[in-house]
Amino acid sequence: MAIFVNQDTKVIVQGLTGGQGKYHGLRNKAYGTQVVAGVTPGKGGTDVEGIPVYNSVAEAVAATGATASFVTVPPKAASAAILEAAAAGISFIVCITEGIPAQDEARTYNTLVRDFPNVRLLGPNCPGIISPGKCNIGITAGEIAELPSASGPNVGIVSRSGTLTYQALYELKQRGIGVSTCVGIGGDPVPGTSFIDCLREFQNDPETHAIIMIGEIGGSAEEEAAEFIKANVTKPMSAYIAGVTAPAGKKMGHAGAIVSGGKGTAQGKMDALRDAGVKVGQNPTEAGELMAEIVAGLR
Amino acid sequence: MDLFEYQGKQYFARFDIPVSKGDVAHTVDEAVKAADMAGYPVVVKAQVQVGGRGKAGGIKLANNADEVRTHAGNILGMDIKGHVVKRVWVENASDIAEEYYASFTLDRGAKKHLLMLSKEGGVEIEEVAAKNPSAILMLHINPVDGLSAAGAMKAAVDAKIPQNAQQGVADILVKLYRCFTEGDCDLAEINPLILKPTGEVHALDAKVSLDANADFRHPEWEEFKATEELDAREKLAREKGLQYIGLDGSVGIIANGAGLAMSTLDVVNQVGGTAANFLDIGGGANADLMAGALEVINSDQNVKSIFINIFGGITRGEEVAKGIVEALSRVDLRAPIVIRLDGTNAEEGRSILANAGIPESKLTSKPTMLEAARAAVALAK
Known part of the structure; x- marks a missing residue:
């Protein structure tokens, strides 16, 4: 088991003919992901190293039966690409595009909620999702993800920050701890998938025995997750929050990463998570060590 | 990007939101001209991006040109909570119910x-x-x-x-x-x-x-x-397409991804150091961006060591390595580099660095974030 995707998930890449799309689409395929088609308007009928390219998502879905899409198109075109995928019957959309205007994100998200309530959007501005050994959609380097073991215990990872998602995978790999699924939800103001969506899935996934959560300063997503954990998550968890030393009022790269008016501080988030029974590390390595202790206890 | 009040009003006017008649002035003479156009009495308002202007004496009512001269003269150049007033907005005073x-x-x-x-x-x-x-x-x-x-x-x-x-x-x-x-x-x-x-x-x-x-x-x-108030380092970084925030420590930081960059600051702090900056070279960083990032860090006189923390996803290890090699040939870096390189094509990257003939006094490689942070902090002391 894994959450959201598995070895049977058929994936199309919107933007496969672009530089990043080709690079990561082919890497995903090489990892073993069923990358069945690419979509680039005007380039239908061509192929990218044997992967057929279609003019529209609808054509690609009709030809391949794909249910997931990897959206890697520029910010200007991303919202339209996401909505096109949803309208064509794709049920799981991963958008890695960075730099989409917040107004577009808010409109796109709420359009999905209204018109396509069964579609899940992951991102935008996220690294994607990997279920080690089964499916890798996005930009994660597959080799840093430890395969889950049949007997467990395996860990689920959910992270708001791209590179810290890799760091978390790496910390577990170093310790030989298997990963069920690793989800990068992205740090933008309106993420399609929240911490809570992932925590709920991990709680219900029999292959996941413990969970690592990586958050960062800004917003209130971690505090909301802490409330959810308190009420609903029985699996043991460790966490790390980036940005303890970030100065207030400064935008730390992500639109999300900003402390304003004393709200959204790392300390407040860590306190909320500790209060919910989560073991909180001071850095990613410590969160990994805490997870190693948890896993040792489960073995 | 935060706008000054006068820019906000100009922006509002584009959407037909009614604002008072007025103009921006950089000098006392310009202020008087703006007041004459707006019609007396006028309000002279300091243009700074900080609250509490009124209490600081940065907002004054003027009934004639002489009063505008006095108030604009006082307000221009005034320091309000560390913000020096470079412009005033002069507008027709409104009666308020x-x-x-x-x-x-x-x-x-x-x-x-x-x-x-x-x-x-x-x-x-x-x-x-x-x-x-x-x-x-x-x-x-x-x-x-x-x-x-x-x-x-x-x-x-x-x-x-x-x-x-x-x-x-x-x-x-x-x-x-x-x-x-x-x-x-x-x-x-x-x-x-x-x-x-x-x-x-x-x-x-x-x-x-x-x-x-x-x-x-x-x-x-x-x-x-054009009017954004950035320090010299921030300006240079922006020209090079980098996310940079100047801080006042001694370890220059370059990382890919906002989360990892923040985490790098945290770890440097935990092992007893202080970061000179936040710098995210972003996803897909190439050799040019890395070279640019090193130039920006090098322009900061407080920097005693440079910690490059890269975990490749979109960013590829060999591009990062090429950037460092290129930067070392282009700029004379004052501070030594400690690098931690992992993720996509990290092996290729490490071998490029190892074979570039860079002396160890200029560049050392560490396998983990913590070890690299410790080494960088030690070099900065």
Whole structure:
């Protein structure tokens, strides 16, 4: 088991003919992901190293039966690409595009909620999702993800920050701890998938025995997750929050990463998570060590 | 990007939101000219991006040209909480019957637009929220539906705006919402939104923050960028397309991804060091960007060591390595580099660095973030 995707998930890449799309689409395929088609308007009928390219998502879905899409198109075109995928019957959309205007994100998200309530959007501005050994959609380097073991215990990872998602995978790999699924939800103001969506899935996934959560300063997503954990998550968890030393009022790269008016501080988030029974590390390595202790206890 | 009040008012005017007649002035003479155009009495207002201007003496009423001269002379150059006043906004003074508050932001938790409307304006809205929260109407708006004229009218009624001002307030709400959405604002706030004795409603102040991601569809933002107050390092970084924030420590930081960059700051701090900056070279960083990042760090005299922390996803290890090699050939770095390189094509990257003939006094490689942080901090002492 894994959450959201598995070895049977058929994936199309919107933007496969672009530089990043080709690079990561082919890497995903090489990892073993069923990358069945690419979509680039005007380039239908061509192929990218044997992967057929279609003019529209609808054509690609009709030809391949794909249910997931990897959206890697520029910010200007991303919202339209996401909505096109949803309208064509794709049920799981991963958008890695960075730099989409917040107004577009808010409109796109709420359009999905209204018109396509069964579609899940992951991102935008996220690294994607990997279920080690089964499916890798996005930009994660597959080799840093430890395969889950049949007997467990395996860990689920959910992270708001791209590179810290890799760091978390790496910390577990170093310790030989298997990963069920690793989800990068992205740090933008309106993420399609929240911490809570992932925590709920991990709680219900029999292959996941413990969970690592990586958050960062800004917003209130971690505090909301802490409330959810308190009420609903029985699996043991460790966490790390980036940005303890970030100065207030400064935008730390992500639109999300900003402390304003004393709200959204790392300390407040860590306190909320500790209060919910989560073991909180001071850095990613410590969160990994805490997870190693948890896993040792489960073995 | 935060706008100055005068820029906010100019932006409001594009969406037909009524503001006072006035102009911006950089000198006393310009201020007098602006006042003559606006019509007396006028208000001379310091243009700084910090609250408490009035209390600091940065807002003055002037009844004639001599008074404008005196006040503009005093205010220009004034230091308000560390912000030096370079410009004043001079506008026709308004008679005020009542003061309200209106703003639109994105509520990230609810993933909807949020209208805040209060009949108690003219003071800090946080103060109203603390003392009398029921005086603020908070209304979520679904971005798909938008705000209709009827919806705006209902908001004005629900916020208990007096009847004679409701229509005027509702009209401005619709325009301000357009400014917020079509104008790609993170925040569009009017405080105070005033009712004049003559019955008109009008924006007396403007607080606008723009979403930098929407820059590509707003050529009119160029003039706002020209007045942004960045330090020299931040300016250089922006020219090179880097996310940079200057801090005052001694370890220069380069990382890919905002989260990892923040985490790098945290770890440097934990092992007893201080970061000189936050620098995110972003996803897909190439050799050119890395070389640019090193040039920016090198321009900071406080930097004693440089910690490059890369975990490749989109960013590829060999590109990072090429960038470092190129930067070392292009710039004479004053401080030694400690690098930690992992993820996509990290092996290739490490071998490029190992075979480039860089002396160990200039570059050392460490396998983990913590070890690299310790080494960088030791070098900075």
